[in-house]
Amino acid sequence: MxxxxxxxxxxxxxxxxxxxxxxxxxxxxxxxxxxxxxxxxxxxxxxxxxxxxxxxxxxxxxxxxxxxxxxxxxxxxxxxxxxxxxxxxxxxxxxxxxxxxxxxxxxxxxxxxxxxxxxxxxxxxxxxxxxxxxxxxxxxxxxxxxxxxxxxxxxxxxxxxxxxxxxxxxxxxxxxxxxxxxxxxxxxxxxxxxxxxxxxxxxxxxxxxxxxxxxxxxxxxxxxxxxxxxxxGFIGESNRWKGRIDRVEGEALQMRTDSGLAMRATAAGPLAAGDTAEIFVRPESIRLAASAEALSGFDNQLQGKVTSILFNGAASRVLVQDDAGETLEVTLPQSGEFAALKRGDAVHIGWGAAQATCFKGAA
The missing domain is CATH 3.40.50.300 (P-loop containing nucleotide triphosphate hydrolases)
Known part of the structure; x- marks a missing residue:
């Protein structure tokens, strides 16, 4: 046609x-x-x-x-x-x-x-x-x-x-x-x-x-x-970390962020150990829990503290500062076990390597 x-x-x-x-x-x-x-x-x-x-x-x-x-x-x-x-x-x-x-x-x-x-x-x-x-x-x-x-x-x-x-x-x-x-x-x-x-x-x-x-x-x-x-970075919201690749196994890789965190992700294109890279994770892909045990199946886990909750109708944007001092955004529905979440609460957050996309170089 x-x-x-x-x-x-x-x-x-x-x-x-x-x-x-x-x-x-x-x-x-x-x-x-x-x-x-x-x-x-x-x-x-x-x-x-x-x-x-x-x-x-x-x-x-x-x-x-x-x-x-x-x-x-x-x-x-x-x-x-x-x-x-x-x-x-x-x-x-x-x-x-x-x-x-x-x-x-x-x-x-x-x-x-x-x-x-x-x-x-x-x-x-x-x-x-x-x-x-x-x-x-x-x-x-x-x-x-x-x-x-x-x-x-x-x-x-x-x-x-x-x-x-x-x-x-x-x-x-x-x-x-x-x-x-x-x-x-x-x-x-x-x-x-x-x-x-x-x-x-x-x-x-x-x-x-x-x-x-x-x-x-x-x-x-x-x-x-x-x-x-x-x-x-342009389509939708993303959490981003810059760093250097530690190792690559097929599409799976581990990166050490500039703040010292070890993260597992999925490669978007050819990557090799030693490459500078950047990881993107959507806010809705991150899970929030009261304990580390609840996130045992996730490749990436961090601890942090809630710094802000931004109401946005059907969902809330929760800002969490991790132990490395970086701020992450998490999207949560209004209902559920975290409906009473408040500023200052200690939380655990996790996400899978499949939901973390890694690109060579920095955006």
């Missing part, structure tokens, strides 16, 4: 600065693909090259198997939703949605029919006569998407469209956007610096750093099987 979008060996330089450095990826038809990374990593530059607002220094961009490098932006089968939506306040909702169709000189009756169909699909039937300022933030978001979708693009580009919304509305719109993508059955390419947005909505995620893709995979791949220290 021909991908809806392919970028091959894409490079973009601005003078001596390389913003995008030899990036290649493909997006299957009807999928939700996200490019996730910190500010300045190059993700918006990729989006603008796909839209035709920037020319790549080298490489190719293909839509439905056809190169669009020589196609101007207004002729490419893509459309774009910007962070600030760019709706026209002097127009009605119907006029906003039908704007592109009018530019194409489509007959008025066809425009009216397509606008009504679009309003039905975004769950806002009958509001075509209202003004933009009468809508909520989430409704404006859906109208902006409908205005793009009536043009029937092969690919819809979304440039951090939730960035201007408040937290509660952003959480709601994550679900809304995924539902809209499924309703229109159109390929979405979404850029964001918010890992939660990417994890919730995406079929595939590309984690970008300094102009390159570090890893492309599902949310589960990136969270549980990171390829690089950057991905392990």
């Amino acid at each position: 021909t991908p809806d979008l392919e970028c091959a060996d894409l490079v973009k330089r601005f003078g001596e600065t390389t913003a995008v450095d030899n990036v290649s990826f493909s997006v299957p038809p009807g999928s939700f693909f996200s490019i996730l990374g910190p500010s300045g990593c190059g993700k918006t530059t990729i989006m603008r090259m796909i839209a035709g607002f920037l020319d790549p220094t080298s490489g190719d961009i293909r839509i439905k198997g056809k190169s669009v490098l020589d196609t101007p932006p207004n002729k490419r089968p893509v459309n774009m939703v910007f962070q600030h939506l760019a709706l026209f306040p002097m127009m009605t909702i119907a006029e906003n949605i039908g704007y592109g169709l009018r530019r194409q000189k489509m007959p008025k009756d066809q425009i009216a029919r397509k606008v009504d169909e679009a309003l039905d699909r975004i769950g806002l039937p009958g509001i075509g006569g209202r003004k933009v300022d009468e809508l909520s933030g989430g409704q404006k978001q859906r109208v902006a998407i409908a205005r793009c979708m009536v043009l029937e693009p092969d690919v819809l580009l979304l440039d951090e469209p939730l960035g201007a919304l408040d937290l509660k509305l952003r959480e709601h719109m994550k679900v809304e956007l995924k539902a809209l993508q499924a309703a229109f059955d159109t390929t979405f390419v979404y850029i964001t610096h918010d890992q939660s947005e990417a994890l919730v909505m995406s079929d595939q995620i590309a984690v970008m750093n300094a102009g390159r893709f570090e890893q492309v995979g599902t949310g589960q791949d990136l969270y549980y099987r990171p390829d690089t220290p950057f991905v392990a």
Whole structure:
């Protein structure tokens, strides 16, 4: 099956600065693909090259198997939703949605029919006569998407469209956007610096750093099987220790941390005794107990004292200072035997080597 979008060996330089450095990826038809990374990593530059607002220094961009490098932006089968939506306040909702169709000189009756169909699909039937300022933030978001979708693009580009919304509305719109993508059955390419947005909505995620893709995979791949220290540190929360490898036996290894702790972990890539390395452990992978005996099956065990408990709805983040003076984060459900845990309590913590991922070098 021909991908809806392919970028091959894409490079973009601005003078001596390389913003995008030899990036290649493909997006299957009807999928939700996200490019996730910190500010300045190059993700918006990729989006603008796909839209035709920037020319790549080298490489190719293909839509439905056809190169669009020589196609101007207004002729490419893509459309774009910007962070600030760019709706026209002097127009009605119907006029906003039908704007592109009018530019194409489509007959008025066809425009009216397509606008009504679009309003039905975004769950806002009958509001075509209202003004933009009468809508909520989430409704404006859906109208902006409908205005793009009536043009029937092969690919819809979304440039951090939730960035201007408040937290509660952003959480709601994550679900809304995924539902809209499924309703229109159109390929979405979404850029964001918010890992939660990417994890919730995406079929595939590309984690970008300094102009390159570090890893492309599902949310589960990136969270549980990171390829690089950057991905392990950028996706989700992690406890981290730096140190030097003592010994390696296949994928199993032992590392001596800089603070003197001996830890067992699983190697991510080739490692040898003497290598500098860094271990990552997710807070939810760490178990907490009142005694060492309760953790007898765990490869790594430490003692510590609770320094803080941070309530976070369904779970609490517990900060524990170990005997070496380092602070670890442990995620605990609100119910259970540790519901009465308090600051200053002495605890034992443990985790398995399989839940500790070790990378060569330091992130």
